[in-house]
Amino acid sequence: MKTIACIACTLLLVVFMPAGAAADLPAGIMRVAATPAPALQLDNLDGEPYNLADTHGHWRFVHFWASWCGPCRREMPGIQQMLTRLGDTDLEIVLVNTAESEEEIFTFLAAVAPDLVPLLDSDGLVTEAWQPRGLPATFLVDPQGRIQYQALGGRTWEQPPYLAFLQGLAGAATATPAGNR
């Protein structure tokens, strides 16, 4: 009888466990039904073109932000630290600024995250196509180009639970900092 009760409890836990509540996910990281990532083809702040479709083969950290957004401003220094602490992890960091001018972007990033070179979604339409839940928004795109996880709001990416999670995704493969460092 005790065994049956345990099985029933386990089944209940499995059935009612909410998305993103898996024990191995850091707080605020939500597993989503895998869907192909929308197109993301933009120039970065240095004028260099970037196309997400050309970078399949490793995980991508796609982050949408704007400097007027308070949570974005608080989160960005942590992303800079995350990049440093991840070191040679095979994870590509893709920052997308939503609808701001180059001057606004440069003024903000120069002070808090000078190593980051964002893509410019100058009219905001690429951001809208990704349908984030708000700003900031982070999507984790798998090597096949599917969105597998979404972060809820701003996260302390530089902290150990997030670093371990991202390292686990990417494995200890070769460094691929790609066009946004």
Added chain:
Amino acid sequence: MVLYHHMLTHLQHLTSRRLLAIVLLGHLSWLSAAERPFRGPYIENDDLLVILVPRSPEQMAAFYEARGFPREAIERIGQTCFVTVFIENRSADVTWLELDEWRFTGNGKPLPRLDAAYWQGQWDEIDLRQASRSTFGWTQLPPVRDLQPGETVGGNLVFPGDTETLNIEARFRTGADRHGDLITFGFGSIGCNRTAQKP
């Protein structure tokens, strides 16, 4: 006391539904400004934190001017009433933000919310550039959001400029299927425009 009466009356209308009632005052008038933990009226319990911050036209004009909005857009923004809303889902369940479920009144009458369709019409009239439309859109409170445990959301609600004070009756359904407890509460006499609270 008036607000309590309003809330109790409202709750009586909802007795046929599963109801988790949070009967709290939106005003914390017995606290001094220094004692208030937030800048505006708020409601806080184990399930939800909701904060309202009424904005003055000058505040909104300054914000959007700094983002390069043209004069024609600033004028239209300045003729309306902005209330910034912050919501945190503190429960272990999904909580639904659905603005169509909320009721807004002023001077005893229903008050229209100036939603995305209204602003699209405004921006079409002045041919506002897409970047500004995008920025404006991201500063608005989303009309629908399935707030996950621990998730926050923020943004502006906008009302007609001749609104002096407004009452907000907020309803949140819960559960992934929206069939969980219903959370409902009200804020009364929220100041608008020139009667807005200064930060």
